[in-house]
Amino acid sequence: MRIQTNVYRKAHRRHAFTLVELLLVLVILATLAAIVVPKFAGRTEQARITAAETQIKNFETVLDAFEVDNGYYPKGKDGLMDLIEKPRDAQSWRGPYLKVTELPMDPWKNPYVYECPGKYNADYDLMSMGPDGRPGGGDDITNWENANNKKEK
């Protein structure tokens, strides 16, 4: 009888200790999450920005190839589609210039914004609207900042 009680107490104490341990682990995890997640989130955002910059550079390369073949950059706001589907008036089109059936979205799941002729560049403007998903706001990733083909102002 006495042994049984001891065993029960031991088991009970062990169980209680485990609960405290669990709570402690939860507290530690919550603390870690509070510290680690914002830093990590910042990095993924930076990674997305880098991805958008890389995608724009890739578009530029492909648009140059289009220009070499056709003598002009794809026209209008839907010009990027001309990289995938042959425009009616493009006689020397040798695409598709992108190995996709749909244009890639930017890292925030918004379409890249293309315009030819450009407002900022002599040839064309290409940008991602950035994390806020709208033009402007200081977070746009464009091909006219740090571009060497800027229009004279």
Ligand SMILES: [Ca+2]
């Ligand atoms: Ca923006």
